[in-house]
Amino acid sequence: MKLRVETSHPYDVVIGRGLRGQVLDLVGPGAARVAIIHAPSVADRATALRMPLADAGLTVRVIEVPDAEQAKTSAVLAECWRVLGEAGFTRSDVVVGLGGGATTDLAGFVAATWLRGVRFVNVPTTVLGMVDAAVGGKTGINTAQGKNLVGAFHEPAGVLCDLDALQTLTPREVRSGLAEVVKCGFIADPSILDLVETDPRGATDVRSDVLADLIAKGIAVKAATVKGDLRESGGAGGAIGREALNYGHTLGHAIERHEGYTIRHGEAISIGMVFVAELARAEGLIGDDLVDRHRAALELVGLPTAYRADAWPQLLDAMRLDKKTRGSTLRFVVLDGLASPRIVPVTDEPLLRSAYRAVSG
Numbered sequence: 008m009k010l011r012v013e014t015s016h017p018y019d020v021v022i023g024r025g026l027r028g029q030v031l032d033l034v035g036p037g038a039a040r041v042a043i044i045h046a047p048s049v050a051d052r053a054t055a056l057r058m059p060l061a062d063a064g065l066t067v068r069v070i071e072v073p074d075a076e077q078a079k080t081s082a083v084l085a086e087c088w089r090v091l092g093e094a095g096f097t098r099s100d101v102v103v104g105l106g107g108g109a110t111t112d113l114a115g116f117v118a119a120t121w122l123r124g125v126r127f128v129n130v131p132t133t134v135l136g137m138v139d140a141a142v143g144g145k146t147g148i149n150t151a152q153g154k155n156l157v158g159a160f161h162e163p164a165g166v167l168c169d170l171d172a173l174q175t176l177t178p179r180e181v182r183s184g185l186a187e188v189v190k191c192g193f194i195a196d197p198s199i200l201d202l203v204e205t206d207p208r209g210a211t212d213v214r215s216d217v218l219a220d221l222i223a224k225g226i227a228v229k230a231a232t233v234k235g236d237l238r239e240s241g242g243a244g245g246a247i248g249r250e251a252l253n254y255g256h257t258l259g260h261a262i263e264r265h266e267g268y269t270i271r272h273g274e275a276i277s278i279g280m281v282f283v284a285e286l287a288r289a290e291g292l293i294g295d296d297l298v299d300r301h302r303a304a305l306e307l308v309g310l311p312t313a314y315r316a317d318a319w320p321q322l323l324d325a326m327r328l329d330k331k332t333r334g335s336t337l338r339f340v341v342l343d344g345l346a347s348p349r350i351v352p353v354t355d356e357p358l359l360r361s362a363y364r365a366v367s368g
């Protein structure tokens with residue numbers, strides 16, 4: 008199946024099984040060189056992906072980068088630039104990002120910055136990467152001060168989601184990816200929540216059609232959300248636009264940093280979503296049922312919904328550097344009903360503290 012992302016540079020997200028051979032179509036004609044940037048956990052997939060490209064006469068560089076968030080550093084970025092430079096990589100050549108969201112975020116940023124922008128194709132190998140990170144053109148790295156603080160909007164030329172790749176994922180990584188899927192349920196498509204609540208076992212089973220359906224539904228939400236607001240500057244007529252996809256991320260990113268990136272991204276945003284649900288309740292925007300539904304849906308698929316009480320001062324500090332912050336005003340994505348996201352600026356620190364108290368176990 009193919010989902011078209013209708014931005015100013017439209018591209019396809021191809022979803023299915025046994026798709027490796029299709030990478031050549033997404034790379035497209037005109038390239039002489041391809042660089043496959045991959046995580047160590049998918050080294051065998053990099054070798055397999057190389058074959059159809061090399062068979063077509065392309066010169067292929069395979070660049071293995073450190074695992075997970077350790078790839079999202081300026082040192083790794085510079086190392087990738089070095090390899091591309093030595094390979095004589097030109098503007099008609101193509102970067103392929105193969106791995107989870109951390110790897111595709113890095114690979115996309117390499118492509119965005121090399122020669123001020125070359126074509127790139129994402130081949131995500133995690134649930135999270137397929138449903139979220141590989142689609143939409145947010146690329147970047149972390150800095151010592153926080154998550155994704157340096158980056159660029161640079162859209163992929165295509166995304167290849169081979170569901171077979173998920174078979175080697177740990178259950179923890181599958182659950183982490185489901186957090187972004189559940190997010191799509193709360194901000195846009197409640198049928199996702201119905202599916203997860205009806206069949207949580209299917210939702211967490213990489214061989215199940217339920218998970219495949221959930222991934223397709225999540226990608227559809229992401230594609231529809233980014234199409235009108237690629238650069239996160241707001242949707243038409245003052246609509247929230249792309250910032251909706253940041254639901255749960257303000258606190259979530261702060262928790263990731265606080266944990267030295269040992270917690271999974273989806274785990275942190277799971278806690279972050281319950282926090283903003285509590286904040287929305289405190290603001291009188293949603294009732295108890297919708298807050299309870301957050302905890303229930305996330306816990307049903309084994310995600311955490313609470314974090315340490317003593318971390319609050321550091322988390323509040325980290326949230327000040329969130330990209331949604333304007334001046335000294337923190338801004339949060341909240342719901343004012345199911346599938347109705349909006350932004351609220353919050354200057355009342357005791358209100359934030361009390362919402363946090365409700366998620367600190």
Ligand SMILES: NC(=O)c1ccc[n+]([C@@H]2O[C@H](COP(=O)([O-])OP(=O)(O)OC[C@H]3O[C@@H](n4cnc5c(N)ncnc54)[C@H](O)[C@@H]3O)[C@@H](O)[C@H]2O)c1
Pocket residue numbers: 046047048049074075076079106107108109110112132133134135136139140141142143144145146155172173174175176177180183184272273
């Ligand atoms: N750009 C975006 O729009 C966007 C959206 C969501 C998340 N993100 C970013 O994505 C990252 C999270 O993505 P993630 O959860 O995929 O993390 P990840 O890239 O760290 O991958 C998680 C782990 O799974 C391993 N792995 C990957 N594929 C595997 C496979 N097929 N089999 C076995 N192991 C495999 C990785 O090596 C890693 O250890 C974060 O950095 C987050 O900020 C970006």
Ligand SMILES: O=C(O)C(=O)C[C@@H](O)[C@H](O)[C@H](O)COP(=O)(O)O
Pocket residue numbers: 139143145154155187249250252253256330
């Ligand atoms: O695509 C988006 O827009 C998102 O916000 C998706 C998020 O799931 C993702 O984690 C993203 O990387 C967060 O972006 P950031 O700008 O808050 O770093």
Ligand SMILES: [Zn+2]
Pocket residue numbers: 139187256272276
């Ligand atoms: Zn995310």
